[in-house]
Amino acid sequence: MESFVRSLNSKLGPLIILQFFGTSPAIIISDRSLAHQSLIQNGAVFSDRPSSTTITRVTSNQRTITSASYGPTWRLLRRNLMSEILHPTRVKSYSHARKWVLQILVDILNSHYKSGDPVRLHDHFQYAMFCLLVLMCFGEKVDEKTIEKVKEADHHLLQNLSRFHILNFLPKLTKILFCKRWEEFLKMYGEKYDVLMPLIKERRKLKEERNDEYVLAYVDTLFDLELPEEKRKLNDIEISNLCSEFLVAGTDTTSTALQWVMANLVKYPHIQEKLFTEIKGVVGDEETEVKEDELQKMPYLKAVILEGLRRHPPAHFLLTHAVSEDTVLNGFFIPKKASVNVMVADIGWDPKVWEDPMEFKPERFLNNEQVFDITGSKEIKMMPFGVGRRICPGIGLAMLKLEYFVANLIWWYEWKAVDGDEVNLEEKREVLTVAMKNPLQAHISPRTK
Numbered sequence: 001m002e003s004f005v006r007s008l009n010s011k012l013g014p015l016i017i018l019q020f021f022g023t024s025p026a027i028i029i030s031d032r033s034l035a036h037q038s039l040i041q042n043g044a045v046f047s048d049r050p051s052s053t054t055i056t057r058v059t060s061n062q063r064t065i066t067s068a069s070y071g072p073t074w075r076l077l078r079r080n081l082m083s084e085i086l087h088p089t090r091v092k093s094y095s096h097a098r099k100w101v102l103q104i105l106v107d108i109l110n111s112h113y114k115s116g117d118p119v120r121l122h123d124h125f126q127y128a129m130f131c132l133l134v135l136m137c138f139g140e141k142v143d144e145k146t147i148e149k150v151k152e153a154d155h156h157l158l159q160n161l162s163r164f165h166i167l168n169f170l171p172k173l174t175k176i177l178f179c180k181r182w183e184e185f186l187k188m189y190g191e192k193y194d195v196l197m198p199l200i201k202e203r204r205k206l207k208e209e210r211n212d213e214y215v216l217a218y219v220d221t222l223f224d225l226e227l228p229e230e231k232r233k234l235n236d237i238e239i240s241n242l243c244s245e246f247l248v249a250g251t252d253t254t255s256t257a258l259q260w261v262m263a264n265l266v267k268y269p270h271i272q273e274k275l276f277t278e279i280k281g282v283v284g285d286e287e288t289e290v291k292e293d294e295l296q297k298m299p300y301l302k303a304v305i306l307e308g309l310r311r312h313p314p315a316h317f318l319l320t321h322a323v324s325e326d327t328v329l330n331g332f333f334i335p336k337k338a339s340v341n342v343m344v345a346d347i348g349w350d351p352k353v354w355e356d357p358m359e360f361k362p363e364r365f366l367n368n369e370q371v372f373d374i375t376g377s378k379e380i381k382m383m384p385f386g387v388g389r390r391i392c393p394g395i396g397l398a399m400l401k402l403e404y405f406v407a408n409l410i411w412w413y414e415w416k417a418v419d420g421d422e423v424n425l426e427e428k429r430e431v432l433t434v435a436m437k438n439p440l441q442a443h444i445s446p447r448t449k
């Protein structure tokens with residue numbers, strides 16, 4: 001799809017409008033000024049989401065659930081909630097969790113070092129990022145067996161997502177035409193619910209017993225919430241859906257970004273060395289950990305992360321937006337309900353903005369007198385997290401995690417390519433992200449400082 005769109009795009013220009021069989025048109029934007037016009041200047045109109053399947057009944061081991069809706073109000077609500085738990089002050093309160101997860105990662109890496117085998121990073125990163133989000137979601141350390149079960153249930157559903165997309169299209173009809181697929185979907189849905197529900201119940205109990213003596217978790221923000229229009233609280237399936245989205249949205253995106261950055265640091269040892277020298281200038285030789293409050297003294301680290309996100313944005317498209325009322329963009333009439341897709345990767349590779357855009361050069365972020373604005377509020381130069389009203393609510397947490405984990409991984413170990421093996425930066429499309437086609441493998445050795 002992406003290469004098809006790209007070839008169409010080079011022939012037709014920065015705004016493509018596709019329409020099939022009288023459906024609402026799909027618009028594809030690959031130009032940063034059009035992205036700015038639509039998502040920032042006209043954000044109120046371009047920031048809805050297309051409606052998706054309404055789950056009305058899920059039979060799980062525990063009970064039958066009879067309602068769950070995904071309307072626009074619901075989505076706005078979700079966004080507000082995410083901003084509450086992902087607010088910078090809250091994000092800080094989870095620094096103990098990041099430290100815990102770093103230790104898990106380091107233990108795994110140490111055992112690789114001792115065995116002499118190269119490290120295959122992606123799975124370890126993904127597991128570490130997932131542990132972190134489970135902890136932020138449910139507030140307590142969850143045992144490894146349960147984490148595996150939650151991961152498995154989410155993964156299963158995610159891998160089948162493209163097969164289930166068709167169910168969004170006229171559900172009344174697809175329930176007859178694709179009844180087996182509906183059954184399969186509801187079964188997987190029920191399995192996920194069965195895994196999450198005990199964690200949610202346990203947390204609810206703890207919240208009632210302990211009153212104020214705990215660090216707020218994402219699920220806590222859902223318990224007391226009342227839907228403003230429907231004037232009711234969230235039901236169990238809605239809560240479990242939101243928890244699952246929290247876990248899914250933040251895991252693969254962050255672990256993919258982390259892997260791309262580390263791949264470039266292995267491929268270009270001089271960049272890795274320069275980064276290590278910067279860290280050494282800030283952190284005392286005796287220290288085993290780069291602390292979160294030291295990260296802001298490391299401009300080269302920030303430049304490496306930004307360059308990683310520009311050159312290899314984990315999502316090459318934004319999630320689909322929908323237009324909430326008839327409007328005009330670039331002289332074209334865009335009707336209400338049209339869906340809008342924005343080509344994130346192409347925007348960050350624009351040769352008019354970036355010299356040698358396909359090269360990995362963190363230095364390009366060092367010469368700016370002002371701090372680089374990744375939110376694109378004044379001008380969009382890249383948009384790995386989206387921009388405007390629908391910008392990723394996890395942006396602050398994601399940047400912090402990337403800086404913290406990259407700094408510590410470089411502080412602890414020297415990373416080298418496997419002998420005779422060039423680091424291959426070919427891409428592969430996954431469900432939510434564009435990952436490395438050949439996952440990074442590297443030899444590590446502990447630093448002697």
Ligand code: HEM
Nearest residue numbers: 249250253254257314315318319384385386390392394398
């Ligand atoms: C490097 C890491 C990440 C990247 C590159 C990333 C990127 C994105 C992008 C491009 C979008 C779509 C924005 C749009 O449609 O306009 C998005 C949405 C979202 N992200 Fe992230 N994200 C990252 C990490 C996270 C984390 C850590 C969380 C939370 C734990 C998170 C939660 C979400 C949610 C809930 C949405 C949907 C928001 C909505 O529908 O309004 N993301 N992200």
